């Protein structure tokens with residue numbers, strides 16, 4: 709009998725600057741699965757200045773992680789939305805073992821198969837990528853001043869908005885974010901392996917983003933999520 713729940717989950721895992729957001733956008737186009745970025749969702753609350761935005765502002769600006777309870781609740785609600793019917797791509801979640809445990813329970817309860825893509829990127833590449841990163845706050849497009857520059861410097865190709873440097877991409881905050889990754893997020897990989905998730909290792913710094921996206925698609929097909 710066909711599985712009554714055809715939803716699938718792709719977890720993009722890797723440090724800040726490893727290309728999770730860029731890859732999620734490509735895969736959203738090619739697979740038609742919803743792109744769920746907890747960072748984007750939190751930034752939307754910051755921009756709206758709502759109660760949650762005010763609550764998380766200081767933590768986010770410092771480069772530390774927002775509470776597990778807050779992000780778990782957000783993700784739990786988000787995956788119920790209709791655009792997740794076919795599948796969803798998690799970008800920046802889970803980031804702690806406790807988040808991974810909750811996700812694991814959610815997936816098991818709803819019998820949603822998942823694959824973890826671990827994007828491996830050299831530390832020096834991460835630092836230079838973050839330094840060159842620009843984002844359009846209107847449409848979310850991502851640019852790199854070195855490898856994917858907009859046609860007009862600092863202006864979005866799609867809607868002409870002025871591009872921004874994310875507050876937390878400033879050097880003093882990046883150090884804190886990388887520390888949070890090492891201490892709180894890296895252990896999630898061991899958890900995934902021990903909990904029986906399929907973990908695919910993908911080199912994320914030796915080819916164009918398009919080529920890396922194809923590598924990911926191929927490995928998903930091979931493990932037939």
Ligand code: AMP
Nearest residue numbers: 746747768771772773774779800801803
């Ligand atoms: P990102 O855009 O994924 O790099 O996330 C930007 C910031 O949002 C992080 O530095 C955290 O402050 C917060 N954040 C995003 N996702 C999570 C998460 N899963 N758990 C806790 N904090 C998060």
